[in-house]
Amino acid sequence: MIEYIKLLRNVGTFDSDSGSASHRLKRMTLIYGDNGRGKTTLAAVLRSLATGNEQPIVERWRLGSVNPPHVVLDCHGQPSSLMFRNGAWNETMPELKIFDDVFVDENVYSGLAVEAQHRQNLHELILGDQGVQLNHRLQDLVSHVSQHNTALEEKAKAIPQQERGDLSVDEFCTLPKLSDIDDRIEETSRKLTAARNQEEVRTSPLFKTIELPEFDTEAIKQALLTDLPDLDKAAEAKVQAHLQAFGEGSETWVEEGFRHGLAGEGGICPFCGQSLEGLDLIAHYRAYFSEGYAQLKQDVADMVGHIGHTHRGVVQAEFERAIGGARETGQFWSTFSDVPKIDIDTAAIVLDWNAARETVTELLRAKQIAPLEKLALDDQALKTLESYNTHRLGIREINKKLIASNEAIRDVQRQSEATRMEEILAELAMLKATKVRHSDEIAPLCEDYIQEKKAKVQTETARTEARNALEQYRANVFPELQNGVNKYLQHFNAGFRIDSLAPANIGRGSGSTCTYNVVINNTPIAVRNTNISQGEPSFRNSLSAGDRNTLALALFFSSLDQNPNLANTVVVIDDPMSSLDDHRSLATVQEVRKLSKRAGQVIVLSHNKRFLCTVWSGADRRECCSLEIRQSGDNSTLGNWNVSQDAITEHDQRYILLREYADKQSGNLRGVAAAIRLHLEGFLRVACPGNFPPGTLLGPFLGVCRNKVGSPDEVLSEEMIQELTHIVEYGNRFHHDTNPAWQTEEINATELLGYVKRTLAFVGPPRV
Numbered sequence: 060m061i062e063y064i065k066l067l068r069n070v071g072t073f074d075s076d077s078g079s080a081s082h083r084l085k086r087m088t089l090i091y092g093d094n095g096r097g098k099t100t101l102a103a104v105l106r107s108l109a110t111g112n113e114q115p116i117v118e119r120w121r122l123g124s125v126n127p128p129h130v131v132l133d134c135h136g137q138p139s140s141l142m143f144r145n146g147a148w149n150e151t152m153p154e155l156k157i158f159d160d161v162f163v164d165e166n167v168y169s170g171l172a173v174e175a176q177h178r179q180n181l182h183e184l185i186l187g188d189q190g191v192q193l194n195h196r197l198q199d200l201v202s203h204v205s206q207h208n209t210a211l212e213e214k215a216k217a218i219p220q221q222e223r224g225d226l227s228v229d230e231f232c233t234l235p236k237l238s239d240i241d242d243r244i245e246e247t248s249r250k251l252t253a254a255r256n257q258e259e260v261r262t263s264p265l266f267k268t269i270e271l272p273e274f275d276t277e278a279i280k281q282a283l284l285t286d287l288p289d290l291d292k293a294a295e296a297k298v299q300a301h302l303q304a305f306g307e308g309s310e311t312w313v314e315e316g317f318r319h320g321l322a323g324e325g326g327i328c329p330f331c332g333q334s335l336e337g338l339d340l341i342a343h344y345r346a347y348f349s350e351g352y353a354q355l356k357q358d359v360a361d362m363v364g365h366i367g368h369t370h371r372g373v374v375q376a377e378f379e380r381a382i383g384g385a386r387e388t389g390q391f392w393s394t395f396s397d398v399p400k401i402d403i404d405t406a407a408i409v410l411d412w413n414a415a416r417e418t419v420t421e422l423l424r425a426k427q428i429a430p431l432e433k434l435a436l437d438d439q440a441l442k443t444l445e446s447y448n449t450h451r452l453g454i455r456e457i458n459k460k461l462i463a464s465n466e467a468i469r470d471v472q473r474q475s476e477a478t479r480m481e482e483i484l485a486e487l488a489m490l491k492a493t494k495v496r497h498s499d500e501i502a503p504l505c506e507d508y509i510q511e512k513k514a515k516v517q518t519e520t521a522r523t524e525a526r527n528a529l530e531q532y533r534a535n536v537f538p539e540l541q542n543g544v545n546k547y548l549q550h551f552n553a554g555f556r557i558d559s560l561a562p563a564n565i566g567r568g569s570g571s572t573c574t575y576n577v578v579i580n581n582t583p584i585a586v587r588n589t590n591i592s593q594g595e596p597s598f599r600n601s602l603s604a605g606d607r608n609t610l611a612l613a614l615f616f617s618s619l620d621q622n623p624n625l626a627n628t629v630v631v632i633d634d635p636m637s638s639l640d641d642h643r644s645l646a647t648v649q650e651v652r653k654l655s656k657r658a659g660q661v662i663v664l665s666h667n668k669r670f671l672c673t674v675w676s677g678a679d680r681r682e683c684c685s686l687e688i689r690q691s692g693d694n695s696t697l698g699n700w701n702v703s704q705d706a707i708t709e710h711d712q713r714y715i716l717l718r719e720y721a722d723k724q725s726g727n728l729r730g731v732a733a734a735i736r737l738h739l740e741g742f743l744r745v746a747c748p749g750n751f752p753p754g755t756l757l758g759p760f761l762g763v764c765r766n767k768v769g770s771p772d773e774v775l776s777e778e779m780i781q782e783l784t785h786i787v788e789y790g791n792r793f794h795h796d797t798n799p800a801w802q803t804e805e806i807n808a809t810e811l812l813g814y815v816k817r818t819l820a821f822v823g824p825p826r827v
Contacts, residue, residue: 060135061662062084064084065133070120073097073695074124084684085660085683087660088661089663089675089684090662090685090697091664091702092687092689096690097697098666102633104116109155113143131143155629156630157630157633158611158630158631158632159632166181179572184618189623194571203518203522204515204519210511211511214507215228218501219501229512232508233509234497237490240494240497244490247490249394249396250475251487254480256475263388263392265468269381270454283423283426283434359426363423366419375409378405385461396471398468401457411446415444415447422434533562537561537562538560540617540621541558547616547617551643553606553643555579557578561573561575574586584598609643612647625657626659627659629661630661630662634666635647648670655683687700713734721812721816728811729806735790735793736793736794739822742822764783782817786818789810789814
């Protein structure tokens with residue numbers, strides 16, 4: 060509640076007024092002032108305080124003043140004064156509602172027209188503070204969604220078109236990250252190449268097995284170590300020495316002859332016919348030319364032959380050709396599939412191969428020469444064979460990989476026959492786009508876009524919730540306000556009502572408005588802008604100025620009824636009787652009185668003393684004060700106003716004048732004497748309105764009274780007529796229309812006192 064207006068400086072007609080600082084404003088504050096004295100300025104100051112908008116004060120900067128406006132107010136519950144200085148308030152008072160010309164001009168109509176802006180402002184007025192907050196939140200969210208859309212457009216443009224190909228920005232940004240993207244791109248590229256070379260892929264050979272023959276090390280070792288237990292080396296040496304004496308080829312024909320005739324026991328020499336039994340040499344021959352010995356030599360010879368055949372140069376050449384073929388096959392299929400890398404040093408293999416073959420062959424031939432001599436693979440021979448076997452194991456592992464890769468190659472062949480080129484191209488484009496999407500350069504742009512889109516979704520969800528909350532709120536408040544407006548219009552004796560009051564949205568992000576009809580004689584007139592056909596009923600031509608202001612006042616009062624915080628709200632009403640018809644004045648007074656009991660504070664400004672006095676007469680004196688804006692030269696000041704004095708009617712003033720003279724014999728004698736007839740006339744106007752209407756004189760009235768004495772419609776008794784005649788005869792002496800010398804008529808104080816008492820007795824019971 061505003062308690063003190065401590066300073067009004069350099070604003071409107073107020074030069075530097077601090078005279079009202081000692082006058083405390085109360086819950087009901089009445090401020091009287093003639094037009095042009097500063098009522099509108101004071102309302103503008105309070106409007107600026109409510110909104111924080113400096114314009115209402117700045118535009119009333121006192122003409123000719125060098126210093127800017129300065130206002131100081133004290134409010135209940137505020138630790139410090141509210142101050143407007145240097146073009147701004149230190150604090151505002153949002154719970155301050157003002158009815159004045161600005162309210163009408165902004166919310167209801169301007170001139171004779173109701174424009175779109177009026178209906179938009181009225182929409183917010185109907186919503187009240189709570190609804191306005193809901194509406195502002197909705198509009199803020201709508202604006203934020205628009206900002207998101209603008210930001211998304213900019214962020215989308217930052218992602219190069221050539222990088223995302225035919226994909227939309229949303230499709231591109233939502234591509235999932237793949238850890239094996241490079242492998243997938245390579246694989247799909249191979250598919251594409253295979254599809255483009257279907258015939259060659261279909262007919263190209265697969266990998267063949269590469270063979271590297273084995274050296275059976277254990278068999279070789281065994282052959283070298285094998286001997287004959289029945290044939291010792293001495294016997295062997297004697298036989299060989301004996302055979303050497305016969306020359307070349309002797310061993311063969313001796314062996315043949317021995318087998319034919321001397322193999323058994325007790326044989327006879329085929330040459331001399333003598334018995335051979337007991338000869339050591341023959342025993343040696345028998346062991347030497349035994350089957351075991353022959354088999355031993357044959358085994359060694361076979362092994363030499365096998366090694367020579369298996370590891371001959373042709374086999375090595377085939378091996379090298381096989382390696383070359385595998386390389387060519389691998390080079391071809393590496394374009395379409397993952398194939399093993401063939402990294403084989405054939406020269407090193409052949410070198411070790413030859414070394415192993417020569418080492419083994421040399422040892423076996425030595426065994427052939429001395430079959431009974433046990434030979435062994437020395438370290439060098441074993442190392443040579445180990446090197447070769449290492450190559451052989453490596454070739455075996457490569458073989459496994461090559462044969463295994465043949466299955467993947469067969470898949471390539473099958474796919475090349477079945478896959479459509481368009482599908483592979485699309486898959487490859489998608490993979491490449493995925494790689495670009497998650498590149499160091501593009502990934503931050505996409506993440507920025509995605510985050511903006513997520514923020515937009517959140518804002519859109521909040522917008523939907525805000526819209527639902529507002530719609531639910533409006534569904535209740537608009538019907539209630541329409542009923543309230545019509546209730547006030549009925550109280551104000553208006554000949555119209557409103558109907559079809561409803562909210563409406565006016566476009567994306569453009570806010571809301573409201574529509575309604577004015578119903579006159581049960582005929583609805585749509586309230587809209589001035590674009591109407593000539594002669595068509597409208598707000599402009601169907602409502603008088605008083606009706607339009609009545610509608611505005613009804614809307615204001617009804618909006619206050621919807622305010623849940625009315626008990627803490629300061630309501631300012633500036634000249635509510637402006638343009639209102641007289642028959643609505645009492646209803647307006649009554650509504651102001653009722654409002655003062657519900658609102659935190661009601662401040663009423665008016666140039667109409669009668670209106671303010673009527674409000675005062677029914678107000679609680681303990682919670683009501685009255686101020687007056689007085690003229691002081693070119694300045695205005697705000698001071699105390701004795702509303703009680705101005706509230707007394709002329710009839711009441713004359714009664715007080717007569718009563719004070721009757722009781723105290725005080726007062727101006729001529730004024731008291733002149734008041735006698737006037738007081739009687741005022742009394743009879745009220746007591747006998749049918750027989751003494753305005754414009755009628757007392758003489759004719761007394762004649763009417765005499766004519767009706769004793770009749771059913773008697774006005775005054777004979778005694779009262781006679782008393783009234785005597786009093787009037789005395790009173791006429793002091794009026795210009797009944798006594799030309801009324802100004803110089805001599806007055807006797809005792810006589811005057813008698814007629815004053817008789818007058819008071821006539822108009823009412825005597826004072827006890």
